[in-house]
Amino acid sequence: MSEADRERQLELRQEAMALYDESSAQRDALEHLQAQVYIEGPRRMISAAVDLGGKMTNFRHSVLDVIDPDASEGGDLQAAMDEASGTAYDAYLEFLYAASDAVGSDSLLALDH
Template sequence: MEGLTAAPKIGQHSEMDAGLSAVLGATVGAVGTGGAGIVAAVLARSQGRAQLRAEYARITREPRKSAYAAYAEAFQKEHDRLVHAMALVDAASEHAPSVSMEPIIAEARSHMDLSDQEEGVITHLQAQVHIEGPRSVINAVVRLGRDRYAFKCAVITCLRRLEAGDGCPESVVDVMEEKRAVAYRVYAEFLFAASEAIGGDGLEGPPA
């Protein structure tokens, strides 16, 4: 109907709805009671959809929060294991061949064996994050899984060289540190994406 202001975008805040009400209320005086019905319908539709978005956000927030937290905790434990193993193989690689590093190498191997045992747990928790979404978090956790495994492989490469009686050259040690730094940076990116996903109120756009 000519003279009516366009309906507000879905998700705008209540104060904007109040402003719209004032404008449309003034317009209704000119168009009569028929216009009043249209105004009421427009406002009800806007407010109803905003409420649905907020409710959707509330319902999805807790399951997502639980899935994100479980995966983040598992990753942190795995990262600590790998860092400890890396420090051990790095220390072993710096000693002269005549010095027995068997106890240190054996301890590093125990960390890597535990990492292998926990691989299934981490994979399961990552799958739960995939299910919960949204896409931004899925992308982040896929990158994190890839870079975590790259770090693990770098540590295994050095450890196997030491177990075979060969040295672990500085270039290999440098690769371990590089992979560690990348994995932890991507871990931070995952945490930021997860925090943003569970912090949304559902009013800024369509549910993810």
């Protein structure tokens, strides 16, 4: 690998870490919104939100492993990240379906205008 390639790889890694750190900072707002779902949401939606939170955490860990492979336990990091991404996406869809069902069953929507 040439010096220019190594510098570019380092630059990309730093940019990826900056984006990862930014997403970490935004998790505080997300956690507040999740707490509202846990308190006010229907049981299916709460369950889907809890599952999604765990799957997103696993995905974030796998992303960090790909960004900084020296800190990981090894293995096929890209495949692990792809699998975690798919699992998180499925959990996200389940949450959206649960939220849609909750909104769709709202008695306010059933009123005739």
